[in-house]
Amino acid sequence: xxxxxxxxxxxxxxxxEVMIEIDNINKWYGDFHVLKDINLTVGRGEIVVVAxxxxxxxxxxxxxxxxxxxxxxxxIKVKGIEVNxxxxxxxxxxxxxxxxxxxxxxxxxxxxxxxxxxAPMWVYGKPKKEAVETAMHYLERVNIAEQAExxxxxxxxxxxxxxxxxRALCKSPDIMLFDEPTSALDPEMIGEVLDVMIGxxxxxxxxxxxxxxxxxxxxxxxxxxxxxxxxxxxxxxPETFFNKPKSDRLKLFLEQILAH
Amino acid sequence: xxxxxxxxxxxxxxxxxxxxxxxxxxxLSSPFNILFTILSLWILYIIIPPMVKWFVLDANFVGNSKAxxxxxxxxxxxxxxxxxxxxxxxxxxxxxxxxxxxxGLGALTVALAVIDRVPRSIKIASILMLPVVAxxxxxxxxxxxxxxxxxxxxxxxxTLVIAAVGIVLSFPIGILFALGRQxxxxxxxxxxxxxxxxxRGVPLITVLFMASVVLPLFFPEGxxxxxxxxxxxxxxxxxxxxxxxxxxxxxxxxxxxxxEASEAMGLTxxxxxxxxxxxQAIKVAIPNLVGSFISLFxxxxxxxxxxxxxxxxxxxxxxNDRDWLGLSTEGFVFVAIIYWIFNYLMSRYSKxxxxxxxxxxxx
Numbered sequence: 329x330x331x332x333x334x335x336x337x338x339x340x341x342x343x344x345e346v347m348i349e350i351d352n353i354n355k356w357y358g359d360f361h362v363l364k365d366i367n368l369t370v371g372r373g374e375i376v377v378v379a380x381x382x383x384x385x386x387x388x389x390x391x392x393x394x395x396x397x398x399x400x401x402x403x404i405k406v407k408g409i410e411v412n413x414x415x416x417x418x419x420x421x422x423x424x425x426x427x428x429x430x431x432x433x434x435x436x437x438x439x440x441x442x443x444x445x446x447a448p449m450w451v452y453g454k455p456k457k458e459a460v461e462t463a464m465h466y467l468e469r470v471n472i473a474e475q476a477e478x479x480x481x482x483x484x485x486x487x488x489x490x491x492x493x494x495r496a497l498c499k500s501p502d503i504m505l506f507d508e509p510t511s512a513l514d515p516e517m518i519g520e521v522l523d524v525m526i527g528x529x530x531x532x533x534x535x536x537x538x539x540x541x542x543x544x545x546x547x548x549x550x551x552x553x554x555x556x557x558x559x560x561x562x563x564x565x566p567e568t569f570f571n572k573p574k575s576d577r578l579k580l581f582l583e584q585i586l587a588h
Numbered sequence: 589x590x591x592x593x594x595x596x597x598x599x600x601x602x603x604x605x606x607x608x609x610x611x612x613x614x615x616l617s618s619p620f621n622i623l624f625t626i627l628s629l630w631i632l633y634i635i636i637p638p639m640v641k642w643f644v645l646d647a648n649f650v651g652n653s654k655a656x657x658x659x660x661x662x663x664x665x666x667x668x669x670x671x672x673x674x675x676x677x678x679x680x681x682x683x684x685x686x687x688x689x690x691x692g693l694g695a696l697t698v699a700l701a702v703i704d705r706v707p708r709s710i711k712i713a714s715i716l717m718l719p720v721v722a723x724x725x726x727x728x729x730x731x732x733x734x735x736x737x738x739x740x741x742x743x744x745x746x747t748l749v750i751a752a753v754g755i756v757l758s759f760p761i762g763i764l765f766a767l768g769r770q771x772x773x774x775x776x777x778x779x780x781x782x783x784x785x786x787x788r789g790v791p792l793i794t795v796l797f798m799a800s801v802v803l804p805l806f807f808p809e810g811x812x813x814x815x816x817x818x819x820x821x822x823x824x825x826x827x828x829x830x831x832x833x834x835x836x837x838x839x840x841x842x843x844x845x846x847x848e849a850s851e852a853m854g855l856t857x858x859x860x861x862x863x864x865x866x867x868q869a870i871k872v873a874i875p876n877l878v879g880s881f882i883s884l885f886x887x888x889x890x891x892x893x894x895x896x897x898x899x900x901x902x903x904x905x906x907x908n909d910r911d912w913l914g915l916s917t918e919g920f921v922f923v924a925i926i927y928w929i930f931n932y933l934m935s936r937y938s939k940x941x942x943x944x945x946x947x948x949x950x951x
Binding site (some may be wrong): 382394396419422423425426427428432433434435437446449450451494498 | 842845846848849850851852853854855859863864867868871944
């Protein structure tokens with residue numbers, strides 16, 4: 329597979345350098361046990377795809393990484409820093425980890441360019457000129473530079489999601505988290521977003537993607553994880569994952585998702 | 589399989605265009621509607637002619653005493669003769685230029701705030717400067733300006749001072765309480781809820797009485813706190829609770845994703861609120877906010893009960909003047925018109941602002 333070669337030739341990829349370390353975490357919503365003894369390690373430049381039926385806890389899991397959700401037991405470390413209530417740690421982690429959401433979550437009262445310059449200017453204190461230059465660079469990268477002065481709701485869903493990815497890139501994160509980035513899109517717009525994500529993957533960005541796009545997983549993932557009922561059920565390289573699933577639950581899931 | 593040509597666009601038929609269409613759709617669309625139109629026309633016929641007669645045709649404009657009001661209509665001479673006292677209260681005539689200057693600065697501030705091209709920093713600076721400049725100008729005692737006690741302030745001047753201070757100061761305080769009510773810290777949350785519910789459960793008159801009568805009991809003896817300032821504190825704290833509830837309504841309308849995205853960006857709490865959440869929440873809250881500011885503007889007339897002479901009480905006072913008895917109708921109509929002008933302007937401005945801030949449907 330040619331894409332595989334590109335990834336491996338990228339010199340930023342180094343799986344021995346641990347970027348995210350999830351050590352036996354447990355989480356409850358009230359009495360409901362959402363995450364059960366989850367362990368996961370992600371190396372530099374690694375692309376991990378998390379799949380599973382809805383309600384399996386996969387979104388919750390990646391939202392624990394940047395502490396949009398708290399967990400009650402176990403430990404998550406991002407680049408060696410513990411994810412906990414410590415404000416200093418949290419600031420450090422959130423500047424290293426960017427997130428792309430299912431519903432884009434662009435700020436509707438700000439223009440596209442203002443959406444992109446917000447974090448650089450107000451989190452990192454960059455001068456406006458520099459922030460705008462960086463923003464334009466990333467907008468060009470996602471092929472949407474001509475829309476810079478528009479407002480989010482003037483763009484199509486696919487365009488909005490590409491803006492959201494550009495916005496995430498503006499703070500030059502080491503790690504990108506994708507929370508079902510294509511689930512809210514019209515079918516004809518999924519491709520343009522996936523193309524951007526594939527581009528990022530080839531560059532060696534560390535990525536954890538919750539997605540149902542199995543084509544994407546096959547193409548770029550280093551590892552695919554299958555979650556069900558709050559547990560990691562199966563974890564493998566995409567080849568084995570799709571062609572030789574072991575557990576019955578994964579077999580059923582793949583049947584359902586690839587049937588049509 | 590058939591293939592169809594693109595058809596040219598045509599104008600709608602004549603009956604669907606312009607005034608005729610408007611009348612057909614809005615006045616004569618159904619038998620009930622026709623009946624209603626006729627009824628409305630009849631009511632207008634009953635009301636309008638006598639009103640025009642009273643206001644203009646039979647009214648008296650020339651002269652300078654009540655004796656010259658001979659017609660059946662309004663005696664506008666009264667309003668003209670007492671105009672200054674309605675506007676300035678007992679503010680000394682020789683110093684009234686200070687009141688004019690203050691009101692002029694107020695108008696300028698409003699103009700700056702309304703004009704799009706003015707940078708936001710100038711808008712905010714002028715709004716924050718206004719109360720300080722106004723108080724120095726009006727009360728004096730500095731820069732060679734004669735000191736004028738607040739009990740000499742009155743009329744429209746006082747109404748505007750109370751309303752402007754109430755609106756400007758209650759806004760930031762209200763925002764803090766609204767955020768406090770949403771806080772994850774139980775103490776802050778409980779205190780905010782307690783404050784908001786306490787104030788909202790009590791009429792403004794009570795708050796004014798408390799501020800004017802009960803508050804001084806807690807001050808050390810001999811310390812005299814200006815009556816106007818006590819009223820301003822009362823009104824500001826009262827209004828803040830309503831602003832807080834309006835803003836809270838706005839905050840609740842913001843999707844969770846907005847909080848999450850701004851949080852994931854690494855913005856601190858205050859920056860998230862200032863840059864992402866509040867601009868959107870305030871936008872949603874504008875109609876309600878303006879509604880409560882209009883209420884406040886009208887409620888300023890309640891300061892009468894603690895012995896301050898605002899526009900309404902000034903008019904009430906002058907209608908008791910021996911030389912001008914029996915002219916309260918003119919006086920109250922005049923007050924109503926003034927109140928209406930200010931409130932209508934506020935309401936128009938809020939409409940404008942809503943439209944301008946509505947980036948959702950901008951094409």
